[in-house]
Amino acid sequence: MGGEACNITIQTVYKVVPDEIEHIQSMITQWTHSKFKLILTTGGTGFTPRDVTPEAIKPLLNRRTKGIEIAMLKKSLEITSHAMLSRPVAGIRDQTLIITLPGSVKAIRENLGVVLPAIPHAIGLICSNPYSSSVDAHRARDLITAPQAQPHPQSITSTMDGEQQQGHGHSHGHGHSHGHGHSHGHHSCGGSGKRGSKYVMTPVEEAINIILEQSNLLKLKIESVDIAKSLGRIIAEDITSKDPFPTFRASIKDGYAVRSKDGIGHYKLLGDSVAGGSNYSKETNDEEKHCVRITTGAMVPDIYDAVVMVEETEIIKENVVSIEVSVRPGQDIRPIGSDIPQGTVVLKKGDKMGCSEIGLLATLGIQTVQCYGLPKISIISTGDELVDYKKQGELEAGIIRDSNTPTLEAIIKEISNHFGECASRDQINLVGIVGDKLEDLESTFVEESKNSDIIITSGGVSMGQLDLVKPLLEKMGKVHFGRVNMKPGKPLTFSTITSDEKTTLVFSLPGNPVSSVVCFYLFVVPALRRISGFSNTNLPQVEVKLLDRIQMDPERPEYHRCYIEWDFNEHCFVSKSTGSQASCRLLSLKQANALLVLPQKEGYLEKGTMVKSILIGPLSN
Numbered sequence: 001m002g003g004e005a006c007n008i009t010i011q012t013v014y015k016v017v018p019d020e021i022e023h024i025q026s027m028i029t030q031w032t033h034s035k036f037k038l039i040l041t042t043g044g045t046g047f048t049p050r051d052v053t054p055e056a057i058k059p060l061l062n063r064r065t066k067g068i069e070i071a072m073l074k075k076s077l078e079i080t081s082h083a084m085l086s087r088p089v090a091g092i093r094d095q096t097l098i099i100t101l102p103g104s105v106k107a108i109r110e111n112l113g114v115v116l117p118a119i120p121h122a123i124g125l126i127c128s129n130p131y132s133s134s135v136d137a138h139r140a141r142d143l144i145t146a147p148q149a150q151p152h153p154q155s156i157t158s159t160m161d162g163e164q165q166q167g168h169g170h171s172h173g174h175g176h177s178h179g180h181g182h183s184h185g186h187h188s189c190g191g192s193g194k195r196g197s198k199y200v201m202t203p204v205e206e207a208i209n210i211i212l213e214q215s216n217l218l219k220l221k222i223e224s225v226d227i228a229k230s231l232g233r234i235i236a237e238d239i240t241s242k243d244p245f246p247t248f249r250a251s252i253k254d255g256y257a258v259r260s261k262d263g264i265g266h267y268k269l270l271g272d273s274v275a276g277g278s279n280y281s282k283e284t285n286d287e288e289k290h291c292v293r294i295t296t297g298a299m300v301p302d303i304y305d306a307v308v309m310v311e312e313t314e315i316i317k318e319n320v321v322s323i324e325v326s327v328r329p330g331q332d333i334r335p336i337g338s339d340i341p342q343g344t345v346v347l348k349k350g351d352k353m354g355c356s357e358i359g360l361l362a363t364l365g366i367q368t369v370q371c372y373g374l375p376k377i378s379i380i381s382t383g384d385e386l387v388d389y390k391k392q393g394e395l396e397a398g399i400i401r402d403s404n405t406p407t408l409e410a411i412i413k414e415i416s417n418h419f420g421e422c423a424s425r426d427q428i429n430l431v432g433i434v435g436d437k438l439e440d441l442e443s444t445f446v447e448e449s450k451n452s453d454i455i456i457t458s459g460g461v462s463m464g465q466l467d468l469v470k471p472l473l474e475k476m477g478k479v480h481f482g483r484v485n486m487k488p489g490k491p492l493t494f495s496t497i498t499s500d501e502k503t504t505l506v507f508s509l510p511g512n513p514v515s516s517v518v519c520f521y522l523f524v525v526p527a528l529r530r531i532s533g534f535s536n537t538n539l540p541q542v543e544v545k546l547l548d549r550i551q552m553d554p555e556r557p558e559y560h561r562c563y564i565e566w567d568f569n570e571h572c573f574v575s576k577s578t579g580s581q582a583s584c585r586l587l588s589l590k591q592a593n594a595l596l597v598l599p600q601k602e603g604y605l606e607k608g609t610m611v612k613s614i615l616i617g618p619l620s621n
């Protein structure tokens with residue numbers, strides 16, 4: 001293929017994957033992530049229901065290269081009119097050219113034969129170093145027009161949709177192309193418009209991996225925590241019991257401490273040993289049967305080796321008791337260290353502090369424990385249309401109350417209780433509302449990145465002229481991804497701001513209330529967990545049986561809100577949808593405790609189908 005023409009070493013790998021969108025996408029994203037220059041797929045471009053290669057690849061492309069598609073179709077149609085039943089897709093993702101080929105070897109030869117000569121030049125163009133971008137004020141904020149070669153003055157490249165896409169020249173009459181300049185119009189997912197987003201649609205799994213990688217950069221200092229304040233935290237040390245527990249032989253029952261060898265009969269009562277104290281005469285005569293009244297938890301006097309329950313005795317008279325049963329040695333006595341032998345590793349580094357773990361440490365007299373640090377979190381709501389919900393009086397037209405701030409604050413608190421998360425109340429800084437002004441956003445981000453480890457913003461990340469958050473983060477830090485292939489939550493943006501001494505993770509959630517909540521659970525929680533020492537970063541998942549007929553989205557995998565509970569007749573979890581799933585409809589989260597994980601597909605999932613779900617709240621009732 002003339003690798004020298006684009007000075008790349010030819011290294012080929014290949015993989016067979018099933019006709020499943022997510023499998024194809026994960027392979028493509030892995031290979032683009034590892035900077036392969038050319039990916040060729042074969043098969044799955046036909047009309048049968050299993051032919052999903054085009055649907056899998058389209059959303060991953062930044063830019064379609066329809067010329068390649070047309071060239072292949074043209075060539076094939078010259079050979080057979082059946083070629084019209086093929087749906088080739090070609091395009092660019094980051095710096096990788098991706099071309100789908102048909103399944104049959106003959107058709108592959110024909111198709112590849114026609115495009116191969118152009119490949120070296122194509123790869124050379126894709127990999128050439130881009131000009132700095134010049135964002136055109138009146139265009140979608142994140143359109144980067146970066147001419148590849150020095151643009152020919154009249155360089156107008158008209159895409160096959162007939163839309164004009166301006167280089168630096170000006171249009172030359174309508175709809176025909178001129179010159180050889182190449183300007184970069186980025187395609188948005190789904191739309192063929194040139195004013196699309198430049199951010200690829202990142203698969204959810206890949207997005208989470210990127211977040212976890214960046215989370216590793218936050219090395220919060222380990223701190224000594226009072227055990228009463230350690231609920232939900234991850235301990236950073238092994239805890240070993242210095243003493244045995246119990247430290248004495250303790251009675252398990254209320255009754256009488258006896259020598260088991262004395263068996264049934266009348267015993268002289270020498271006194272009491274109650275939990276917390278004792279009062280019995282030590283004068284004993286080995287020839288006679290004697291005992292001490294004992295309560296549960298009390299120390300068993302050394303001379304006795306068993307306890308008889310009070311229910312198995314009779315009082316004969318003052319200080320004489322009839323023991324009605326015989327007992328074996330050790331009966332109803334807890335030996336020293338029987339609960340926790342001395343030197344037991346009671347808790348291991350990485351364990352999560354739950355309620356009983358706190359009790360365990362209290363049992364051993366441990367007051368503080370070394371825990372992984374807690375990230376400091378700032379919550380910012382952006383948007384000129386917002387007012388604080390506490391503001392009284394009529395709302396002006398077009399103004400709404402900021403619901404994202406109180407919702408996100410409550411979620412951070414709630415997950416601290418139910419899933420033993422790591423964030424706690426005094427770690428949260430509610431910045432409140434910042435308007436759609438670049439200088440205000442910038443000064444807020446600068447300020448918050450000084451104090452916080454995590455900044456959570458909502459709003460201002462889609463395609464509007466006032467969606468300033470993405471360009472600002474491109475300037476202030478590094479945007480790791482700007483769109484995720486999911487619904488709701490597509491414009492989620494994840495970036496890092498690194499100043500000399502520290503890294504701050506910035507989660508820019510979409511403004512729609514439901515999108516921000518769903519993105520929090522799917523993307524912020526894993527970061528919180530990783531930073532705070534959790535080994536498992538995912539929320540619990542269960543499979544549930546649908547009680548509703550659920551529609552899937554053909555464009556994106558969807559996280560459908562529902563309420564799940566265990567059904568003792570069905571012997572499994574069942575899910576009830578919360579109804580209309582519009583991402584602005586906060587009601588779709590009311591009483592929701594799980595998200596159904598729906599594949600990106602046309603059509604419906606019928607009642608009774610088993611679907612994976614992610615728990616976002618407690619299984620109540």
Ligand SMILES: Nc1nc2c(c(=O)[nH]1)N[C@H]1C(S)=C(S)[C@@H](COP(=O)(O)OP(=O)(O)OC[C@H]3O[C@@H](n4cnc5c(N)ncnc54)[C@H](O)[C@@H]3O)O[C@H]1N2
Nearest residue numbers: 381383402403404459460461462463467490510511512515
């Ligand atoms: N041309 C396009 N428009 C939109 C796209 C797209 O791909 N092309 N994506 C849509 C999707 S998907 C989402 S999600 C939203 C997200 O937009 P933003 O992140 O920019 O959010 P805003 O525009 O600021 O607000 C969206 C919506 O939510 C309301 N909002 C914002 N903040 C709050 C808050 N704190 N409390 C309550 N409600 C809030 C805001 O008023 C808007 O109604 O973009 C779509 N557009």
Ligand code: MOO
Nearest residue numbers: 488489490515583
């Ligand atoms: O991504 Mo959005 O589907 O509206 O949340």
Ligand SMILES: [Mg+2]
Nearest residue numbers: 460462464467
């Ligand atoms: Mg917006």
